[in-house]
Structures are given as C-alpha cells and as structure tokens.
C-alpha cells in the first residue's frame with residue numbers, strides 16, 4: 336500500500352494512492368495525483384540520520400569506516416514535501432545533496448532486537464539529506480549544517496513493508512539536472528535498516544512517524560572536481576529515485592524573505 340499526505344486545496348489530508356489516484360482516507364473523494372500537491376508523508380517528531388553508511392561514500396569522503404553507527408539529528412523543521420523547493424542558504428553557497436532511503440517508524444518501541452525490527456516499521460520513503468558542507472563540519476554534531484529549513488524533502492509517499500518486501504535490494508539514484516550523480520543499491524549499507532533500529536532503540540524510544548535516513552551512496556557533489564562545481568546552484572533540479580518507491584523532485588531556489596517552516600503539531604496544540 337502507498338500512503339500519502341496531500342493538499343487538494345482544503346488543507347492537509349491523508350490518502351491512499353492507487354493507479355494514479357489518491358483516495359482521501361476519511362471520505363469518498365478521489366483526486367488525480369497530478370492535480371494535488373503531495374506533502375511530506377509524515378510529520379516526524381524525530382528525524383535521525385546515519386552518516387558514512389556506504390563503503391563507496393566512506394572512500395570518497397576520505398574517511399575510515401566508523402566503529403559504531405554515526406547518527407545525527409536533522410531538526411524536524413527542515414522537512415518539506417516531495418516537490419517543494421530547497422533553499423540556497425543566505426549564509427552559505429556550499430549546498431549539497433544526499434539521496435537516501437528513509438524508514439518511518441510505525442510502533443512505539445524500545446530495545447528492539449534486530450530480528451524483530453521489521454515489526455516496528457510503518458513503511459519506507461525517500462529523503463534528500465540536503466547538507467550545507469561548511470556549516471556541517473563546524474560542529475561535531477553536524478546538526479547545524481544538516482538542518483537548514485527545507486533541507487529534508489520527504490516522499491513522495493510511504494510504501495508499506497508488505498509491498499516493499501526487501502528494503503535491502505533497492506537501486507537508488509540521484510540526478511542533478513538529468514545528470515546521474517549517485518547510482519547505488521541499498522544492499523551496500525554497512526548497517527542495514529534493522530540494525531539501525533536496534534541501535535537507536537537501545538538508547539531511546541522510537542515513536543510512530545519518526546524518520547531514519549539510512550545513509551547515502553557515493554557521488555555527493557562536494558567531492559566532484561573541480562570543487563565546487565559539483566555542488567548545487569540556484570535553478571538546479573535534484574531528483575532522487577528508489578525503485579519500488581518513486582521519486583523526489585526538488586528545485587533549488589534562493590532563500591526567500593520571511594520564510595518560516597510549517598508549524599509543528601506540538602506548537603499547534605499549544606496555540607489551541
């Protein structure tokens with residue numbers, strides 16, 4: 336099953352996608368998928384991401400394979416929809432892409448054994464772990480450079496585990512303006528999806544909607560020569576494709592005046 340959030344003009348709704356149509360989950364309405372705006376399929380409370388999780392990406396980064404999984408946080412205000420714009424920051428021009436498979440948690444859980452991790456997954460989607468390279472390396476946590484507003488596109492929908500049976504055999508590709516930049520397969524992960532859930536849940540509770548970005552294969556812009564030609568520029572269109580899920584498609588624009596990330600549900604509840 337493919338689950339989405341969308342806006343057909345009346346605000347966010349939940350839907351089920353089938354044969355090019357989105358069925359509103361709560362009423363009888365159907366919409367053609369090309370006539371609505373797809374939103375990020377979830378509004379996560381946590382957005383965790385693993386770094387250095389593909390051998391070819393570790394090699395291109397000039398790093399050693401980490402002894403333990405290297406996780407960082409992306410602030411949830413960075414999440415945008417599958418076709419929304421990515422902002423070129425006012426404070427940096429070192430903007431880069433990282434196409435990744437994303438896990439969405441479906442069950443509140445803690446201390447999940449690897450062999451049972453499959454049971455807590457609501458589904459899989461695609462993310463672009465957009466990164467501001469100079470800000471990323473200024474602090475060991477990487478959080479600042481990974482969390483700029485709009486730098487967490489998610490979507491286009493959630494594919495449930497019964498439809499996507501093996502998350503560890505999925506071709507993943509990233510294009511910049513139709514040029515193939517990343518061409519990997521999720522089987523090349525050092526720590527697979529289930530190991531990542533086991534590791535994270537050893538420390539804290541995972542909750543429904545939490546997102547885990549599972550790492551990026553080789554081909555990031557920062558290592559292309561001559562530097563900084565491989566990085567993103569205003570007007571670039573970045574597409575991340577994962578077979579069996581779909582495609583993210585985002586355009587890089589100048590950071591607009593007065594942008595504020597969409598309100599989180601917690602803020603909305605307090606305001607009410």
Ligand code: MG
Nearest residue numbers: 433464550551
């Ligand atoms: Mg990444």
